[in-house]
Amino acid sequence: MRRFQNAFEEFIDGVGTASDKAAFRAVAERATQRLGFSYFAYLSLTEHSYTLISTYPKEWTTRYLNERYDLIDPVIIRARRDRDLFRWSGAQASSGRGNRVKRFFGEAAEFGIEKGVTIPIPAGFDRFAAFTFAAGRHGPDLDEKIADAKEVLQLMGMYFHARVETMLKQPVGLDSSSPLSQREAECLAWTSRGRTMDQIGQILGIKTRTIAFHLDSARARLGAENVAHAVALALRRGLIP
Structure with missing residues (x-):
């Protein structure tokens, strides 16, 4: 191993x-x-x-x-x-x-x-x-x-x-009216696919605590109760793929 x-x-x-x-x-x-x-x-x-x-x-x-x-x-x-x-x-x-x-x-x-x-x-x-x-x-x-x-x-x-x-590649842009930053949207998108914060950190090349910060920031921006709720809201509004 x-x-x-x-x-x-x-x-x-x-x-x-x-x-x-x-x-x-x-x-x-x-x-x-x-x-x-x-x-x-x-x-x-x-x-x-x-x-x-x-x-x-x-x-x-x-x-x-x-x-x-x-x-x-x-x-x-x-x-x-x-x-x-x-x-x-x-x-x-x-x-x-x-x-x-x-x-x-x-x-x-x-x-x-x-x-x-x-x-x-x-x-x-x-x-x-x-x-x-x-x-x-x-x-x-x-x-x-x-x-x-x-x-x-x-x-x-x-x-x-x-x-x-x-x-x-040219990034697939977020709607200009999106309340999320690009990084917040990426973290929510990977979370929606079942990835842990450790895995997301490895994929994006950033620290786990930074992932936690972006997820909490996204939750606050969307007025969500928790991260799972933020993911659901982002999907419903078309803010993440």
Whole structure:
């Protein structure tokens, strides 16, 4: 477990200072190798655009995007539906499915992509994101990885997404009439997704007591009885995704 913790801490430090795609890719590639996987892939989709940062072979990612495999990929379909980390294998995911899905996994296997762990990331505003660690058939034991480091892997995916959103994308702005600051809205949004203050602090790169301050400030601004009430009010008023 200590090995996972060391990889996690190095990853958090690196992602926290990354400012472009190349830097994000280098940090995630290092963590991928330390965790015993062959590849990683971060994919964020909106209706009209996408962000892809990965170590998958370029030929494969080009084919994936050109063929719109995201529309038939069982891993992406499940990641859109689920919130919790899950393991997958091409052999299992293609079982009982049509020829196009079987061909898709067959093509992926040609590039050494046969199994992995995917972290779904609720992105809000009709957006979708997921972070995947992948390997070939003889890669690491996925059940063992999840048993040893499920929370670490989950936090890595969420933190990577949060930093990419901050550094590489135009933020989805709050309504100018919103009583909440950007940070207050972020803290409420992550709370609404079941994250603890410790987890939110790791995702946003700020101290737990600062999270508590922003949550209490948001509660006061919304006239809520407690944080749970503040989350409910913010969701009802469309102040958080």
